[in-house]
Amino acid sequence: MGASLVTARAWKISAVASLVLVAGVFVALLGAGFRFYVVETPSMGTTAPVGTLVAVHPRDAYAVGDVISYSRASRVYTHRIVGVTPQGFTTQGDINGAPDALPVSASDVVGAVTFYGKDLGFVVKALPWLVLGGVLVYLLSLRQWVGHGRRWRFRLVGWSLVASFASLWVRPWVNMAMTGYVAEAHGVEMHLVNTGILPLKVMGTILASGQDSVVTQTVADAAGHYTVAPHLALNSWYFALLLSICLAPLLAALVIRDEQPMPAAVDEETVPGRMRRGFSSIGPIALTVTASVVAAVLVLQMSTNAAFAASISNSTDTVGTRVWFTCESAESTTPGALLVWGLTVAGTQTDLTANGITGTVRTANGGTAATQSSSSPCPHDTRGSLLLNGATCIFMNGTIASSDTYSEETWFRSTTSSLNGLLMGFSDNSTPTTGNQKYFDRHVYLDGAGRVVFGVLAGGAQTVVSSPAGTSYADGAWHHVVATSTVGTISLYLDGALVATRVNLAAQAAYKGDWMVGCGALAGWPDATGVGRAFPAYYTGNLRLAAVYTVALSAVQVKDHYLAGQA
Numbered sequence: 001m002g003a004s005l006v007t008a009r010a011w012k013i014s015a016v017a018s019l020v021l022v023a024g025v026f027v028a029l030l031g032a033g034f035r036f037y038v039v040e041t042p043s044m045g046t047t048a049p050v051g052t053l054v055a056v057h058p059r060d061a062y063a064v065g066d067v068i069s070y071s072r073a074s075r076v077y078t079h080r081i082v083g084v085t086p087q088g089f090t091t092q093g094d095i096n097g098a099p100d101a102l103p104v105s106a107s108d109v110v111g112a113v114t115f116y117g118k119d120l121g122f123v124v125k126a127l128p129w130l131v132l133g134g135v136l137v138y139l140l141s142l143r144q145w146v147g148h149g150r151r152w153r154f155r156l157v158g159w160s161l162v163a164s165f166a167s168l169w170v171r172p173w174v175n176m177a178m179t180g181y182v183a184e185a186h187g188v189e190m191h192l193v194n195t196g197i198l199p200l201k202v203m204g205t206i207l208a209s210g211q212d213s214v215v216t217q218t219v220a221d222a223a224g225h226y227t228v229a230p231h232l233a234l235n236s237w238y239f240a241l242l243l244s245i246c247l248a249p250l251l252a253a254l255v256i257r258d259e260q261p262m263p264a265a266v267d268e269e270t271v272p273g274r275m276r277r278g279f280s281s282i283g284p285i286a287l288t289v290t291a292s293v294v295a296a297v298l299v300l301q302m303s304t305n306a307a308f309a310a311s312i313s314n315s316t317d318t319v320g321t322r323v324w325f326t327c328e329s330a331e332s333t334t335p336g337a338l339l340v341w342g343l344t345v346a347g348t349q350t351d352l353t354a355n356g357i358t359g360t361v362r363t364a365n366g367g368t369a370a371t372q373s374s375s376s377p378c379p380h381d382t383r384g385s386l387l388l389n390g391a392t393c394i395f396m397n398g399t400i401a402s403s404d405t406y407s408e409e410t411w412f413r414s415t416t417s418s419l420n421g422l423l424m425g426f427s428d429n430s431t432p433t434t435g436n437q438k439y440f441d442r443h444v445y446l447d448g449a450g451r452v453v454f455g456v457l458a459g460g461a462q463t464v465v466s467s468p469a470g471t472s473y474a475d476g477a478w479h480h481v482v483a484t485s486t487v488g489t490i491s492l493y494l495d496g497a498l499v500a501t502r503v504n505l506a507a508q509a510a511y512k513g514d515w516m517v518g519c520g521a522l523a524g525w526p527d528a529t530g531v532g533r534a535f536p537a538y539y540t541g542n543l544r545l546a547a548v549y550t551v552a553l554s555a556v557q558v559k560d561h562y563l564a565g566q567a
Contacts, residue, residue, distance in 0.1 A: 053116075157249065334549065358397045362393045378411070407485070410481060419533055421536045432522075441462075457508060466492070
């Protein structure tokens with residue numbers, strides 16, 4: 001038996017053994033209760049981008065924060081648990097602006113995700129086509145008209161074409177989805193998600209696989225369409241690597257040697273052994289492979305330049321669907337809401353969530369109580385707002401333990417040109433002027449220049465982020481502010497946009513206290529320039545809707561809340 005025949009059989013045995021081993025592992029995992037699903041929609045963002053293979057296993061109990069797969073109407077969905085109610089689990093995709101419409105009962109849960117195989121789902125979806133095409137090419141290569149000496153070249157070209165067509169069918173490399181758009185006076189805002197493997201750039205924003213962004217297009221074409229076109233965002237090294245992979249079949253075709261016919265006693269299915277270079281046959285093969293590479297490049301370019309468009313039929317109708325129609329519904333139904341006060345009446349503030357955390361109103365001695373105002377930041381909400389006159393304090397009924405993960409949100413309107421008091425904050429004493437506070441931080445306030453500041457006690461030091469210089473938010477207009485915090489990071493959003501972030505923070509002060517609105521011990525805290533100031537204990541101006549969350553709102557959620565207040 002020739003050495004080449006032994007080598008061929010060794011390769012076949014190795015291939016079969018590998019397939020049997022892989023199949024055995026999957027059978028064992030299935031027997032252990034694991035289930036496997038391919039993510040096909042972008043709702044989980046970077047946690048599980050489109051094309052992710054997730055392994056799911058049942059648990060005895062599930063908690064908020066777990067990513068689960070559940071069955072509904074013969075389909076399986078993979079979302080995160082964001083709440084638990086008597087009716088079941090409340091679930092939501094990581095980049096979705098609102099929770100799923102229906103609760104998930106325990107009987108519908110398949111299990112919790114224990115493994116994320118990013119991009120492996122594309123391989124699973126393409127595998128049947130790859131196997132079928134690979135076997136077909138192999139069988140065709142045995143035909144006599146192929147010629148014994150050209151079989152490996154035929155297989156190489158055929159398998160390359162099979163892989164190319166499978167990529168065209170599955171579309172793993174370049175893809176993008178538009179999950180919604182909203183018409184504004186200045187153009188159209190589009191929510192885009194990268195659902196492919198390669199990074200894309202759209203209107204100056206680079207999105208990796210699973211990342212999403214809200215982009216604004218202000219320029220319309222002659223037909224009134226607002227169009228954006230994503231492009232590949234590859235550096236030279238990345239592009240060179242992809243090009244070398246595409247050219248690999250061509251290079252292999254140039255160096256492979258023709259097989260010499262073997263004696264009849266020798267099995268014809270041998271790996272190329274003694275071969276001679278057949279330059280006369282290289283030309284057609286090289287042209288075929290080159291054509292497939294060019295076709296792949298053209299498809300890649302066409303996919304990259306696919307445009308996403310939105311149109312406005314006239315100047316008065318709103319195109320697209322917002323997640324929430326009112327500001328109250330936006331804040332009170334967002335998962336993780338701890339308390340939401342409407343701030344439309346001067347008395348006790350009813351919690352708009354199901355948690356029942358009411359707000360107690362106290363007026364400083366000799367001060368003027370807050371009054372109702374008809375001014376409102378949210379046209380679809382009624383009942384106006386609350387005007388605070390520098391003497392009103394609203395605080396929660398009962399204390400809770402502080403956390404490093406939370407969000408604060410409110411709408412404010414102020415014309416104060418000097419130092420102003422606290423919009424929102426946390427303190428271990430609900431009487432801000434007594435001087436009895438040992439801890440008071442997690443502040444959102446306006447400084448003398450109208451800049452918004454968010455400050456925390458991190459590692460015992462006052463640490464702040466603020467809005468950029470040059471813009472005063474004490475301009476008499478309504479503004480939306482959200483301050484978010486996770487372990488080691490604080491961020492500040494104004495009018496739906498991120499304006500400041502600070503990372504690598506030490507742990508924030510841990511204590512029990514009250515969330516407070518319109519008041520709080522603030523003296524000595526720095527303004528936006530870092531200089532400590534004698535801030536008053538009470539805020540002067542309008543407030544509408546104050547909310548606290550036990551989670552850090554995402555940029556998309558903040559944007560959706562802001563849009564809920566637009567006409």
